Amino acid sequence: MPTDISPATPPAVSADLSVTRLVKRFEKFTAVNDVSFEVERGKFFSILGPSGCGKTTLLRMIAGFGSPDSGVIAIRGRDMAGIAPNRRPANLIFQHLALFPMMSVAENVAFGLKRRGMAGGEITRRVQDVLERVGLPGYGGKMPAQLSGGQKQRVAIARCLVLEPAVLLLDEPLGALDLKLREQMKVELKTLQAEVGTTFVYITHDQSEALVMSDHVAVMNAGRFEQVDTPRNLYRRPASAFVAGFVGETNVWSGTLEEATGDAGLVRTDEGAVFRARVAAGLARGARVDMFIRPEAVLIDPDGATCVTDGATDGAGDGGDAPLPVRGPCANRVQVQVQAILFDGAASRLLTHPEGSRREVMVALPQNRLYDHIRPGDRITVGWDDRAGICFAAGSGR
Amino acid sequence: MSAAVMSSAPTRSGPGLRLTLALFLTPVVLWLGLLIVLPHIDLLIMSFRMDPSFGDQGWSLENYHQFFAEPIYWLTFVRTAGYSVLVTLLTFLVSLPVAFYVTKVVARNTSRFLLTMLLLPFWVSELVRVYGWMILLRESGVLNHWLMALGITGAPVEMLYNDATMIMGLVYTSMLFMVVPLVSVLESLDDSLIEAACDLGAGPWTIMRTIVVPHCMPGIVSGGIVVFMLTLGNYLTPNLMGGKNSLWFTEQIYNQFIASFNWNQGAAFGFLLLALSSCIIWLGLRLTGQKLSRVVQ
Numbered sequence: 001m002p003t004d005i006s007p008a009t010p011p012a013v014s015a016d017l018s019v020t021r022l023v024k025r026f027e028k029f030t031a032v033n034d035v036s037f038e039v040e041r042g043k044f045f046s047i048l049g050p051s052g053c054g055k056t057t058l059l060r061m062i063a064g065f066g067s068p069d070s071g072v073i074a075i076r077g078r079d080m081a082g083i084a085p086n087r088r089p090a091n092l093i094f095q096h097l098a099l100f101p102m103m104s105v106a107e108n109v110a111f112g113l114k115r116r117g118m119a120g121g122e123i124t125r126r127v128q129d130v131l132e133r134v135g136l137p138g139y140g141g142k143m144p145a146q147l148s149g150g151q152k153q154r155v156a157i158a159r160c161l162v163l164e165p166a167v168l169l170l171d172e173p174l175g176a177l178d179l180k181l182r183e184q185m186k187v188e189l190k191t192l193q194a195e196v197g198t199t200f201v202y203i204t205h206d207q208s209e210a211l212v213m214s215d216h217v218a219v220m221n222a223g224r225f226e227q228v229d230t231p232r233n234l235y236r237r238p239a240s241a242f243v244a245g246f247v248g249e250t251n252v253w254s255g256t257l258e259e260a261t262g263d264a265g266l267v268r269t270d271e272g273a274v275f276r277a278r279v280a281a282g283l284a285r286g287a288r289v290d291m292f293i294r295p296e297a298v299l300i301d302p303d304g305a306t307c308v309t310d311g312a313t314d315g316a317g318d319g320g321d322a323p324l325p326v327r328g329p330c331a332n333r334v335q336v337q338v339q340a341i342l343f344d345g346a347a348s349r350l351l352t353h354p355e356g357s358r359r360e361v362m363v364a365l366p367q368n369r370l371y372d373h374i375r376p377g378d379r380i381t382v383g384w385d386d387r388a389g390i391c392f393a394a395g396s397g398r
Numbered sequence: 399m400s401a402a403v404m405s406s407a408p409t410r411s412g413p414g415l416r417l418t419l420a421l422f423l424t425p426v427v428l429w430l431g432l433l434i435v436l437p438h439i440d441l442l443i444m445s446f447r448m449d450p451s452f453g454d455q456g457w458s459l460e461n462y463h464q465f466f467a468e469p470i471y472w473l474t475f476v477r478t479a480g481y482s483v484l485v486t487l488l489t490f491l492v493s494l495p496v497a498f499y500v501t502k503v504v505a506r507n508t509s510r511f512l513l514t515m516l517l518l519p520f521w522v523s524e525l526v527r528v529y530g531w532m533i534l535l536r537e538s539g540v541l542n543h544w545l546m547a548l549g550i551t552g553a554p555v556e557m558l559y560n561d562a563t564m565i566m567g568l569v570y571t572s573m574l575f576m577v578v579p580l581v582s583v584l585e586s587l588d589d590s591l592i593e594a595a596c597d598l599g600a601g602p603w604t605i606m607r608t609i610v611v612p613h614c615m616p617g618i619v620s621g622g623i624v625v626f627m628l629t630l631g632n633y634l635t636p637n638l639m640g641g642k643n644s645l646w647f648t649e650q651i652y653n654q655f656i657a658s659f660n661w662n663q664g665a666a667f668g669f670l671l672l673a674l675s676s677c678i679i680w681l682g683l684r685l686t687g688q689k690l691s692r693v694v695q
Contacts, residue, residue: 063597064597065593084596085593085596085597086596086597086598086599086600086601087599091597091598092593092594092597094590094593094594095590096588096590098588098590098591098593098594100591100594100595100608100609101613102609102612102613111595111598111600111608112598112599115598115599115600115601115604116599159598160598163598163599
């Protein structure tokens with residue numbers, strides 16, 4: 001149930017990149033299906049999706065490798081149709097970086113400037129400048145093979161940034177790094193982007209990368225954008241079952257809608273339990289639904305006043321009309337039996353089964369020592385707020 | 399009994415290994431020693447002696463002196479060297495686009511097919527292929543027939559027996575030895591490097607010059623060495639397509655051995671040619687900054 005994305009209004013001047021109703025087909029397969037979006041100047045925009053969803057095709061079309069079957073790509077208000085990649089004010093950072101192995105770091109960074117016919121002295125000055133900015137002063141003489149993964153990353157970024165592009169496109173550049181370095185580079189990239197103020201369009205299949213770094217994230221599935229929103233809204237208010245399942249971890253409970261008024265409803269699960277939850281638009285009483293509930297929204301031993309629910313909208317106008325939270329009793333409660341404790345530091349969870357059911361329910365296990373008494377086999381009560389779960393039509397997330 | 403079997407089996411170390419090594423090396427050593435090193439030593443000795451038909455006159459540099467004294471010899475020598483370098487350059491210029499097209503432009507299946515089509519003519523011997531060219535180009539040949547039929551020329555034009563035809567024939571003969579190493583180095587070139595260069599503002603010529611050619615250097619040099627040596631030592635193509643005008647140095651060697659029956663002079667010419675090819679290859683390696691050990695891989 002992808003949300004319908006209406007054609008974008010004519011690009012405002014502040015939009016560095018505007019994509020309108022873009023379509024790309026490969027024989028019978030539609031890789032990019034009617035995608036529209038805009039990225040404002042200086043923003044970090046991510047496209048998040050599973051492999052094969054068309055995000056790389058989309059990014060390559062923006063860079064100029066491959067032309068769309070229909071639709072418009074405009075960079076700073078200028079239509080890019082028929083403009084070769086070497087003439088576009090957009091630069092691409094490749095998945096495997098594509099540093100030129102036969103050139104030194106300085107020659108790599110100078111490559112684009114030389115193509116513009118800039119004078120030698122000016123090139124040297126700018127190369128030194130940008131290497132300093134990415135934290136690699138004095139590395140100009142080294143060969144790419146002598147650098148570590150993170151350093152290569154920064155050279156690749158410097159090589160593009162030195163050209164001062166309108167848009168910097170990044171094709172999963174952190175994919176090849178090990179976990180620790182990836183975490184570090186995430187923060188570095190975000191800081192660097194904020195510092196230089198260049199518009200970044202970043203594609204990834206790693207939701208954490210997208211959520212941490214971006215101002216806005218588009219979730220892409222099967223060639224379409226399912227939702228374009230701030231990271232917080234994607235997580236809190238997914239617009240489709242796919243987004244709910246793809247962004248963050250989630251438990252899925254299938255059942256039938258007993259009651260639906262506005263966006264609130266009552267779900268009877270296949271095991272017979274009844275829960276209050278939010279309901280996506282267009283679902284009526286009696287519909288088969290999947291209820292999504294995040295492990296971290298499920299509280300252990302809800303003592304009556306720990307649940308937090310939506311209150312009035314804050315009206316701060318900060319982009320997300322997020323309602324302010326208020327405390328209240330947990331609307332949904334269920335008895336579960338602990339099967340296993342999955343210890344993972346801050347991300348520790350309990351694997352539980354509800355009474356009389358084989359369904360697996362993950363419950364976040366906060367490491368604040370309040371729950372150290374829990375052992376596998378224990379019966380515990382868990383509960384969550386009536387706005388924490390969200391229902392979509394059954395099977396629509398696949 | 400099982401112990402006997404065990405002991406006769408080659409072991410990983412000790413005399414067993416040495417025996418296996420010796421066994422495998424023997425044919426190579428025999429080949430090199432008997433067929434290449436020994437005859438060359440004999441030829442080298444011969445080149446420093448005079449024609450024995452006038453009796454043994456001891457050691458002498460007369461054969462080498464003869465080469466410098468007679469302008470036709472060293473002029474042919476210089477001409478052969480110059481044309482061989484030219485043929486190598488032309489072969490490279492023709493082969494690079496071909497190899498690039500086969501590896502980077504067409505789809506994988508088409509690429510295999512094209513490579514087979516390139517190899518196919520080389521299953522036929524060089525002699526037959528050169529005769530094929532002669533049938534096309536000679537005065538009463540296919541090309542002349544068409545030119546006359548179309549009224550472009552009134553009388554048949556002799557297209558054989560000139561330098562241009564000979565060079566074209568030599569390029570054709572040695573092209574494959576340049577295309578194959580180029581294809582193999584181009585296959586190891588990551589496409590994203592080409593795309594990155596384009597993305598950074600480079601046009602097709604700049605990409606060729608700054609990315610493709612530097613990456614292909616080992617293949618270019620190894621192909622160049624093979625083509626240069628084959629061309630320098632080629633006898634058939636210059637002789638058939640260039641005729642009497644070809645003035646290829648191999649013909650001088652042939653004349654000394656077969657026509658003048660002066661094996662000592664012929665041997666001296668042979669060693670001069672060997673020295674020339676070694677010098678030019680050394681120079682080529684120095685100029686391109688390549689190492690022989692890397693190039694022959």
